[in-house]
Amino acid sequence: MIEMRELRKNFSVRVKAGRLRRQKREVAAVDGVSLSIARGEMVGYIGPNGAGKSTTLKMLTGVLTPTSGEVSVCGLRPVPQRTRLALRIGVVFGQRSQLWWDLPLRESFRLLRHVYRVPATEHAARLRRCEELLDLRAFLDTPVRQLSLGQRMRGELTAALLHGPEVLFLDEPTIGLDVVSKQAVRSFLGELGRTGDVTLVLTTHDLADIERLCHRLVVIDHGHVVHDGTIEQLHTRYGSRRRVVADLDVPLPPGFTLPGATLTSTEADGHRVTFTLESIAAGAAVAALVTAAQVRDLSVVEPEIEDVVARLYTDVSGAP
Structure with missing residues (x-):
């Protein structure tokens, strides 16, 4: 569904060159990204601020023209064939709206049906599904300007899907949402992923979104892809470890030791211990502890993806 080959985007910026002079300099926002995304994949595309995430999405949707390289989405070239591409993709940007501010939500959806020339029966069927999964009915007749942020984001997702896109691009879809609204959006996107009807590319700083929705994770930094694989591979590559408490x-x-694990903390006068697992499986570690000690309670703590990604960024940038 999506192909990128040595994709680059440079911007010209002016920098100081003396007390009064400025000179032009080329800065690479995206620098040689090559990726293939198959139909039905749910891909998390993350990176620090300024890494090139949003620039990549804008090239994929035809908003920006690449400086060099090749890109295709749904078999189309995004900039020359932008009108045709718009009928086959959906886009949600957390800070921008495609809804009419003064109209009730229902009327915005009706107008979008005509914009995309969607048959009335198809439009009605998709809207009913979104109403059920996103719980829209209570505010369909409310003007968009009166909606809460969470309600508006649910409306934005519906608007992006009513014409039946093959690819959905999401840029910070849960930014600023409360816990209930985040859960509604994640559940809805998870349901989309399970059906396999839509290819999803998600950029976000909320790594909980990635963990719940995306099997594949692409990390970009300074315009370069620094990781492309599963979240489990990321944990393995950057030394993330499970813990047994x-x-x-x-x-x-x-002097007690657990082969393949390291005792990393002792609390409550020795009545609570934490082992970090290195070369031993969690099941084997639990069995060994239960055999060797009088265990009252025990839990296996999964590694935090935030810690792993922070370690990755540090390794790439060379920061201490």
């Missing part, structure tokens, strides 16, 4: 009736004997 055990509450004990009796503290472990001095």
